[in-house]
Amino acid sequence: MPIKVLIPTPLRPYAGKQSSVEVTAKTVGEALNSLVTQHPDLRKHLFAEDGKLRSFVNVYLNDEDIRYLAKDATPAKETDTISIVPSVAGGL
C-alpha cells in the first residue's frame, strides 16, 4: 500500500495533471524524492537549487507541518497522507 501525496492546483501541470500521486517510501523525504523522480518537472517547484524544500512550499504529514515533526526524516506509513501546500496570493 503506497502513500498518497496530494498535489495542489498550481503544481498539477507538473505532475501529469493529477491531484494525487502514490509513492512508496518510509519517510516524507523519500516520498518527495520518489514524487520528483516520477515527475521531474516538479523538482524546481518544490526544491531550491541547494536541494532544500522551498520556503513558500509547506509539506504536511496528515494535518501537521513537517517542520514541527522530524522534517524530511519524518516517518511515513501507508495510512498517512502527505499534502503539499504552496502559498497563493489571489484575492481579487
Added chain:
Amino acid sequence: MATLNESIPTALSNEEILRYSRHLIMPEVAMEGQQKLKAARVLCIGAGGLGSPLALYLAAAGVGTLGLVDFDVVDYTNLQRQVLHFTADVGRPKLDSAIDKLNAINPFVKTERFDTLLNSQNALEIFKGFDIIADGTDNFATRYLVNDACVLTGKPNVYASIFRFEGQASIFATKNGPCYRCLYPEPPPPGLVPSCAEGGVLGVLPGLLGVIQATEVIKLILGAGDSLIGRLLLADALAMRFRELRVRKNPDCPVCGTNPTQKELIDYNQFCGIRGEEAETTASAKIPEIQPEELKRRLDAGEDIFVLDVREPHEYQICNIHGTLIPLGDLPKRVHELDSSREIVVHCKMGGRSAKAVEFLRQSGFKHASNLTGGILAWADKVDPSLPKY
C-alpha cells in the same frame, strides 16, 4: 477586539431591532452581540473578489464601521466574481461602486474610504483606527505588508486567498496565535506562482472564501465559537472537499516570535521580488522581440514567418491569429515538429510564456525565434480590434 465602549452609542433603534431580529433571537448573538457588531470597526483590504462578499455580509450583519481600501477601477473582467460591482459600474472607482451598494444594503453602517494603494508609509496609520483587518488582496507584497502591520498594531488578520478552484483561509496575528510568516516565512520568487489574472479563478470561489472570512470576522467580534486561529482551512471547490491543517506559532518568527528582529514595516516590493525582476529583465534582454504592427506588416508583405502559439487549447478557442498551437508545456517533446531554418514568431496571451518558449527554442538551436511583444492582447489592441480580449 471590539469592546463595548461607553462613549460609542451602540443602543439599537427600533428600526435596527427589526432589521436584526434574526440575530437578536439567537442567544449566541442577542442584543449584546448585536451591539458588539455595531461598535466594531472592520477594515477590508480590497473591494474585489474576496472583498465583495465580505463587505456585503458584514454590512448586512450590522458591523458598525466598515473601512475599505482600494484604488482600482471596475472593469468588465471583474464582473464574473466581484458581486459588489454591477455592469453599469464599469469605469467607476471600485470604492464609489462599493459604498453605494453597502449603503443600499444597510444605511446604518458607516463606511470609511481609503482610495489608496496600501503601503509601508500608510498601513500602520490606517490600521490603528480599526479592530479587525480582513485581507482580500491579490499579491504577495500586500499579503506580507498586511500581516506585518497587523502584528505591529496588534490587530487580527482574517485571511483568505484563492487560485482557480482552491482557497485557503485562516486568522493570523492574534495575541498568542501564529502569523502569516509563521506559515510562509518567505514569498515565492516572482513568476513562479501565477496570479488569478494569469491562472484564472472560478467566479464563485472568492464568494465561498469571502463568506468564510466574513463568518470569522463576526465570530471574533462576538467572541463566539471556535475560530480559525492556528488552523489553515483548505477548500477545493472542484472536489468540494474541505481539509484543515495545523498552523503553529513559530518561536523564531522574525516578526511575531519571542525575539523579533523586524520591528517596523519594510519595503515589501523588494522583499517579494527585486531579485526575481532583475533576473527576468536579464533573461528578456536576450530575447528578441517583434512588435505586433511589425509582424502584421511583414506577414502582409508575404514574408515566410511561422507563427507559433504556445497558449493552451482552451485559450486558442477564445481567439487566435491562425498560429500553430503547441502549448508551452508540450514544446520540449514536440520541438522536432518545428523547422529551425525558418523565422519563428512565438506568442501567448501577454508575452510571458512565449518569452520562456523563445528562450528554450534559442537554446535548442532555433536562431530565428522571436517573441511577439505583449502577446495576442497587444495584437488585439494594435492590429485587430475585432479580436475578443480575455
